[in-house]
Amino acid sequence: MASQPNIAAEIELSWADGTYLFALKLKQIEELQRLCGAGLGEIAQRLLVERRWRVSDVVETLRLGLIGGGLPAVRARELIETYVDGHPLADPRDPANHLMTAQAVITAAYFGVVEATEEVEGKAEAAADDGTDGSTSRPSPDKRSRSASRRSKSAA
Structure with a gap:
């Protein structure tokens, strides 16, 4: 019997000048709803x-x-004042633009993110079961997981 994946409502993303952990916990969601004048579902719908x-x-x-x-x-x-104010919100040349980052944060809060360690373990188990190495293409050394893994590291 397979265990349920560990779903986190947080996500680690490259943004602005580094890599940051983003999480909208209940306190931040309530504040976001108040500041945006809408419920989380409506904000997600708009974004x-x-x-x-x-x-x-x-x-x-982003801020919350x-x-x-x-x-x-x-x-x-x-x-926010340094990297957002006075800069394009949705620059299509920037894969970590503010709009796309906010969309990833809302998605994590709304739907959750499977933690990276669980994804890798699941692929390894599937590969062992079917006799393959689990890959369908060449691995990319530059590809970084966008899912959160801080919780699993601190729990170890």
Whole structure:
């Protein structure tokens, strides 16, 4: 019997000047809803489906996601002021643009993210069962997991 994957409502992403852990916990979700004047479902709908997002949907998702990920509120505000204010929100040349990052944070909060260690273990088990190495293409040394793994490291 296979165990259930460990689903985290947090995600580690390359953004701005480094890699940050983003998480929208209940406290941050309540604040996000208040600041955006909408429920989480509506904010997710605007960001992910309708593409009719508001600036606060993007900016506050990032700021509150950083705080929920463990960054002090003052540092989160500094990052927003430095890297978001006065910069394009959805620069298509930037794979870590602010809109795409906010979309990833909302997706993690809404649907969860399978933690990286579980994904790798599951692929290894499947490969052992079917006699293959589990890959369908060449591995990419530059590819980084976007799923959170901090919780599994600290629990070990």
